[in-house]
Amino acid sequence: MTRPTIGDIIAHDSLLFSRVSLQREVPKTKSIYNAIMDYYSHTEYSPSPAQIERNRWVFFGLLRCQPWMAIPAGILIQFCYGSVYAWSIFNSPINRTLADDPNRGRSEVTFYIALGVLGVTGAIFGPWIETSHPQKSGIIGMIVFFAGHITTALAIQVKMFSMLYFGYGFVAGIGLGIGYVSTIDAVSKWWPKARGTAAGCAVMGFGGGSLAFSYINKWLIDSFTLSTAFIVLGTINFSIMFVCIQFICPPPPGHNLDGIPVIETNTEINLTLGRAAKGSFPDRSQTAKIEEQQPRYMHVFGSERPVIHISLAEALKSHDFWLLYVAFLANIVFCLVILSNLPALINRLFGRESKTPKDPPLEAYVAVSIEGAFNMAGRIIVGFTSDMIGRKTTFIILLAVQIVALICIPITISSGNFWLFLILIWIATICYGGGFGMIPAFLSDMFGSSNTSSCHGVFLTAWSIASVCGGLVFTGIVNRYLSKGYKPYDTKMYHINFVWMMVVVVIGFVCCLFVRSSIRDRLFPALPHQIMRIRIFGRVLRVLWLPSDRIDDTASVADSVSMNQTAQSTSPLRHGLRRKRLHVELLTKEQEQVAWEEYLFLRAVQYQLLKESGNM
Template structure:
């Protein structure tokens, strides 16, 4: 269970006692031992020891450069830019198929991309706790070396025409490097900017989007100049030098830079006059509530320490909020990884066939789409700092629901500019989800758990790309084999329908995510069935039972119709209400008052 702490530890259920945790008996058998090690690995993150005391104690690049936060984020952008070359893999498909199989339409090189995405997600999920417990110079350098090694193996695979070696080299090895390098870079940047996590992580992830745009042109030029093997060797060397250099500018922030856990309340929240008076009476303080300089804040209430929820990795991964948000993230990214990844083919089939010519070439549309992807990552991260993570995330999914519902109209009527506008907006939402999710996880589960949680979240990206991609291609292939042409709008609209269903479900599940410590600790109402926060307001459904008991003896003169009416009134009623800001604040103050009393009583008993 996560714990609520100020000076003393208080459980989320209100209890004080911390029971000693007894180690379970050592299991017998190799399988059980491995299982226990895995459970221990994902139970708690061991943070690095001997962290510096201040920023002046941190030296970068072999001790030659003083540490500054802006240096960390620039290094992160450079690393992410090179990792973004993954999204330019489609440039290699036709040349590789032509070289190995003698047919550009062999459709074998495309499998490499799906393997890389799969290993990126699984490696990130497996390495998350390890990344969190080791220095970022080590983790980013290992990611860089794996990414470089995968490129070298890919060069050998294309030189000797071995598709299996290509799958292993770029798909497995480079995919593993991507998973480690991506998560460790974003984790460091998020830790250095606690007050603007959304903007910082969004800027870093925008580097990934920029790389996907730039390398589409770079790879094409390199293939024409050096050939396939030479291109992989050249790219590998460039990435080794640049990424290894940027890894030497990575460092964790000093002790005290971030709050150890999830903050329950902020510095600027104050109690009402009534709350201050009650707290003063209970704690034995005689203060004039009309004097501004004596205003009691939550910070003062908890002995000058901010109340914090300390969440272990096991409790984070085992919470319903984690998996609800996981599915919401999958829903938000599904449209991008499945539908928009086939954008060039769709434009060619829908708007450049049967004598029609689109106003923009497919390459131009895809380039603009990449710009929206990059802009969404950065700007939505900034807005999530202002609007709140959950509000911003729900907005992204909600906009996608509207867009996916409208795209079939533009496809059926072949309205080019309408179609492009819808797709670009959906791409903005797709990128925005990647930009704000690291900060979202840090806010919900603490900065010490960010790498582990973020790594597991990337499996949603892999699941959407592989599972969704296979489903999309399977439906498309079946419809075309049944006699429909590739320019038939029905093919694309059918795929939009199942995507829309998943996105709607993701929106509904995200509504129930308790995104803040306040939401997780907020006291339940009597008879409460459900409580959710939507765009900053609390809505709750409660069960209200009439006080008239149908089994109570009734006086002889009471009419039988009255008794029947009373029986009907006894059945529970449901009450749906929206709490005002004043009601929510009053209930929250009462909760904190109770915690303050319990904490003070525990201190007196000790």
């Protein structure tokens, strides 16, 4: 009999991820639905041997490709795309030039359109970006982004808001979505063991661009006509990105694991039998020691490292994907709203428009610049932290910190404590930037490196929803109270806004708790009578509703109930009369490992029995 592999078992087990749906016969004539599902099911980049050889060289084939080159190139590319966050500098000049009433604020709509299109573009083009060479998608994004600037300059020249919305909002938004996703994910794939840090570095460039271009845009407006300023800005971005994109290329095949590991192997234990770690051959006692250390399932399967392959379509059907999506949206909504309203909040609550007008302790533009610096720092600090302590643990901390900040900020407003208010905003901004820096690595860990661009593209729609809807809700509440006669410095309208934002963050926190971030958590079958199982800070917490006579206070349920034990058969009447109690247990690492190894071993036995009975 052919020796079964763990991969065979995983594929056979009906409780696990399966690609059976992809193995069915494809109809000759594809419907639109089938075409879409096919597009979202194949996201692997498959270069030819000649292309693999070309990928070894960068900068027009003159330099040997090195992993570190992707980091500075990615930072500078994202720096240019980050200029979109400095759009507010253009609002007043554009409104004065194009609008009959400069106070109507029609230019501000352009920014919301650009962010909305960015998210939709990422979701639509994600699979194509994943299957394409990152330099190809990066160049297309760069060209489209430049075309948006040229169209914007033309719109200002002919004084048409509709062309402005189309040029910068729609065209530049498409280029931004393609370039943002392709660059970050290309950089992170070079560092599979430090994805959080690599992605955080690249995204840090985006935050740096938002900070630097506030001053660059102001200089352009003072030095050129408004239409010429956009041509110069587009040319600057295009030139920098054109040079940097020459250093972006995909890693060679095998650089990233083709799938998601099912087991975390210990290289000192799970060696191929007959060969020692340093290449020498062990003696009999060493071999015996290695065999003794191996779990039971490894005696059956050898040293194979099994993986699970998940298509994008399967990832999108997973409730873990959408729980993380909600958590990501909750993590960014607060600071996205504050980002555009912080100057108004400072002036109305603590400055010249407050109940007792005075100069604020810190000018609003300086506070915004410092906030941008914290945004940048959070992206790399949180990304690095997630590599150390885990993605889910880090994300839970980010959301918890924001909840505390949102509880305390209304108190600082009521007490007039300006500096504590500002410090809390800056701390929350670290969490905001950190979410962007960590999410590409989080998605890669959960659904595989071949789905990173695709999943990341879908997640960018949360960016669009949070910025557009969050901004509209905040402004709508403020305007409603102002129309009722409240003054801009009245705190009630701001307290209500902080309350709804805190509710959103709390919902995201709860969703994050239930995200099964590791493949082990998704493969674990439920125990009989289990109500809930979540992982908090690396430990498994289980809640069970057990009959009183089944609870043993001297031992953990993990020890007393087998992972695959079926419930004891009882008559419905007797079962209904038995008293039950809620049992909560926090598994130790050792208990979890024992249960996991038992699960793999039982799957091996199941597979062998099915093979012997001829049912496979």
